[in-house]
Amino acid sequence: MMDKLKVAALVGFTIVGLSMEASAASSVSSAYGQCKVLVKDKMGQETRVSLKKSKKFSKTVTLELAVVPDGESRQRLWCKVDGEALVLMDREGQPIS
Numbered sequence: 001m002m003d004k005l006k007v008a009a010l011v012g013f014t015i016v017g018l019s020m021e022a023s024a025a026s027s028v029s030s031a032y033g034q035c036k037v038l039v040k041d042k043m044g045q046e047t048r049v050s051l052k053k054s055k056k057f058s059k060t061v062t063l064e065l066a067v068v069p070d071g072e073s074r075q076r077l078w079c080k081v082d083g084e085a086l087v088l089m090d091r092e093g094q095p096i097s
Helices: 002-024 028-043
Strands: 048-057 060-068 075-082 085-089
Touching: 028 048, 028 060, 028 075, 028 085
Parallel strands: none
Antiparallel strands: 048 060, 060 075, 075 085
């Protein structure tokens, strides 16, 4: 019961933190941190995430990530941080929900 409460609190704080901090992602490292949290929330905490490429243009930071969910094969995902928006996309550029 206590573990479920901790996980629920962590997810809640993460969502609130992402909504507040997305606008502050002016550097690649802060954008990577936000994207890494989002990937782990969507694919599980055991997921390994590494940064492969970054591109910064005006107020938009685009990151290419190598993602390895636990027990699955490697995937390439893109994370785009633009102002207050944080979007996780697959190889074809379709948003991952």
